[in-house]
Amino acid sequence: xxxxxxxxVVFVGLSDSYEQYYQAIRRxxxxxxxxxxxxxxxxxxxxxAVVSNIKRKEKDAEKMAQEMVKNMQDINSENIKGIKRSKGxxxxxxxxxxxxxxxxxxxxxxxKEIESNSIGYSIFSPPFASLYTYSNSDRDxxxxxxxxxxxxxxxxxxxxxxxxxxxxxxxxxxxxxxxxSKVRDGYIGIRDFRGELIKQFQQAGFIFHSEVCIWKDPxxxxxxxxxxxxxxxxxxxxxxxxxxxIPDYLVSMRKPGDNISRVAGEFxxxxxxxxxxxxxxxxxxxxxxxxxxxxxxxxxxxxxLQKQSARENNDERHICPLQLDVIERGMQLWSNEGDTVYxxxxxxxxEGHMAMKLRRExxxxxxxxxxxxxxxxxxxxxxxxxxELF
Numbered sequence: 001x002x003x004x005x006x007x008x009v010v011f012v013g014l015s016d017s018y019e020q021y022y023q024a025i026r027r028x029x030x031x032x033x034x035x036x037x038x039x040x041x042x043x044x045x046x047x048x049a050v051v052s053n054i055k056r057k058e059k060d061a062e063k064m065a066q067e068m069v070k071n072m073q074d075i076n077s078e079n080i081k082g083i084k085r086s087k088g089x090x091x092x093x094x095x096x097x098x099x100x101x102x103x104x105x106x107x108x109x110x111x112k113e114i115e116s117n118s119i120g121y122s123i124f125s126p127p128f129a130s131l132y133t134y135s136n137s138d139r140d141x142x143x144x145x146x147x148x149x150x151x152x153x154x155x156x157x158x159x160x161x162x163x164x165x166x167x168x169x170x171x172x173x174x175x176x177x178x179x180x181s182k183v184r185d186g187y188i189g190i191r192d193f194r195g196e197l198i199k200q201f202q203q204a205g206f207i208f209h210s211e212v213c214i215w216k217d218p219x220x221x222x223x224x225x226x227x228x229x230x231x232x233x234x235x236x237x238x239x240x241x242x243x244x245x246i247p248d249y250l251v252s253m254r255k256p257g258d259n260i261s262r263v264a265g266e267f268x269x270x271x272x273x274x275x276x277x278x279x280x281x282x283x284x285x286x287x288x289x290x291x292x293x294x295x296x297x298x299x300x301x302x303x304x305l306q307k308q309s310a311r312e313n314n315d316e317r318h319i320c321p322l323q324l325d326v327i328e329r330g331m332q333l334w335s336n337e338g339d340t341v342y343x344x345x346x347x348x349x350x351e352g353h354m355a356m357k358l359r360r361e362x363x364x365x366x367x368x369x370x371x372x373x374x375x376x377x378x379x380x381x382x383x384x385x386x387x388e389l390f
Contacts, residue, residue, distance in 0.1 A: 003027045007035035012042050014050050018057035036233060069183050090139065091369055095376050097383050100352055100362040104372040106139040107344035107365040108153075111160040114363060119164045120261070120339025121360075123330045123351055125174040125322045126154065126197070139367055147191075151200060157344055158204045164342065167257025170209055170334045173197060174322055176248050179227060188228065188241070194249050206253035213295045214326065218245030220301075250296075250326055252334070263336050267291075271328040272298040291329060299325045305350040305378060321347060327354040335360060349375030349382075356382035 006028050014021060029037040043051055093104035103110040127142035127150075141153050161171055178191040185191075198208055222230035222245075229243035266284035270277045276298040280286055290298065304321040327350060335341060337359045343351040346364030348371055355362035356379065364379075366372040 001027055002030070002032075004030050004032040007033065008038050008040070010040045010042065013047065014041065014043060014054055016050055016053050018054055018061065021054060022061070036236075066183055093372070097379055099356060099360075099383060100364070100379050102346065102349075102352070102372065102376050102379060103363075103365040104367075104369060105365060106367055108139075108156045108160070110365045111157065111164065111344060114164045114342070116163050117166050118340060119342045119363070120166055120169055121172075121331060121335035122161060122165060122170075122342040122344075123172040123174070123327055124343040124345050125347075126345060128175070128178060128193070147196075151196065154197075155200055155204070158200055158206075161344070162204045162206060162255060165255045166259070166261070167255055168259025170252045170254050171201070171206065172250055172252040172330045172334070174248060174250050174326060176246050179225075179246065190243075190246065194251060198251060198253070201253040205256065207256055209252040209254040211249055211251040212293070214248040214250060214299050215295060215297045216245055216247050216301070221245045250330065252330075261336060261339075263334060267332065271332060272296070272325050273300050291333060296326075296329075299323055305348055305353050322350050324350060324354060327351055328358070331355065331358050331360060346375050347371050349378040352379045353382040356385070 009025060009028055011021070011024070025037070025039060041051075090106070091104060092110075095102045095104075103113075127140070141150055165171060175194050175197060178193045180187060180189050180191050182188050194211075202208060218230055221227065228234055229241060230245060234242050267287040268283070270283075270287050270290070272290065277290065278286070290296075300323065303324050305324060306321045331341060331354060335358075338361070340361045340363060341351060341355045343362075343364040346352060346366045349364065352362040352364050352375065362379070364375065366375055
């Protein structure tokens with residue numbers, strides 16, 4: 001029987017069969033039910049043993065379901081890291097433009113070709129430690145079995161970043177804290193991924209220079225992720241499990257030493273949502289007051305190279321391209337014209353696109369061949385556009 005048009009169920013007495021009890025509830029709590037289902041169970045004191053038995057079986061059923069999910073994830077993980085990873089060979093390539101160089105390969109290896117103290121600024125979004133799977137390569141930092149494995153892999157790159165960055169210059173990484181799950185982590189909460197990355201950079205010798213919180217719409221996040229803590233029904237059920245949305249961060253780390261080529265001068269243009277900006281007659285001061293804010297509320301979430309380039313549906317699409325406003329502000333704040341900007345995870349070339357626009361030079365690396373090809377195409381287009389402007 002289908003009772004999804006009903007949302008209130010009353011049980012007068014129970015048997016020892018958990019299966020009958022569960023199936024009865026699922027007659028109402030099923031596909032098509034638009035309301036929260038309320039179950040009222042009336043039992044006599046003499047039925048205490050039966051109630052305890054049902055509660056025990058319910059816990060056993062939940063534990064069994066969690067273990068089944070975990071086992072399936074382990075099996076799928078081994079398939080990804082075993083059978084699928086064995087397919088395909090590691091490929092390398094190098095493409096040079098007039099003001100840019102793009103490497104296809106592992107950034108931990110290609111970065112060794114970059115001269116020490118030669119990079120004026122680096123900005124990128126690192127892999128989010130298994131939050132997204134970008135490729136099936138063993139070399140992909142996102143394809144890790146544990147948080148410790150990711151950290152060990154990423155530390156190699158951080159150490160090389162410290163070597164190639166000029167003294168007194170900055171590396172900015174874009175990240176977010178990561179939601180945990182009961183199945184994978186044993187609890188529902190937030191992992192301080194941002195803090196872990198900061199500590200890793202500090203271990204390599206970097207100074208924690210600054211950070212800014214980038215606002216994200218919690219409604220959009222709720223619709224995309226269906227996170228328990230963002231659902232309004234959780235407020236009605238138990239708001240102690242409700243939480244705020246998870247913002248992005250742009251964290252900047254500075255290499256110790258004197259900056260021999262200072263980044264100096266007033267701001268001449270505003271990067272961000274133009275509808276939110278007002279020029280009061282002191283343009284550079286007005287811009288700085290917005291950039292100096294510890295929370296950026298004016299980053300356009302959909303202003304990305306992926307949307308701007310308007311590629312066809314069959315073209316490779318990056319999972320989460322970095323917003324151009326964030327990249328532009330970073331370069332505007334912490335680099336000069338003519339500086340070389342580096343990205344170890346260039347994806348489809350967003351950082352390089354902005355470097356060309358702002359008359360910087362660019363070096364980038366990408367492991368995934370399909371992204372690399374799109375990045376090279378975007379870099380060539382950006383270079384042509386930049387030549388026309390200047």
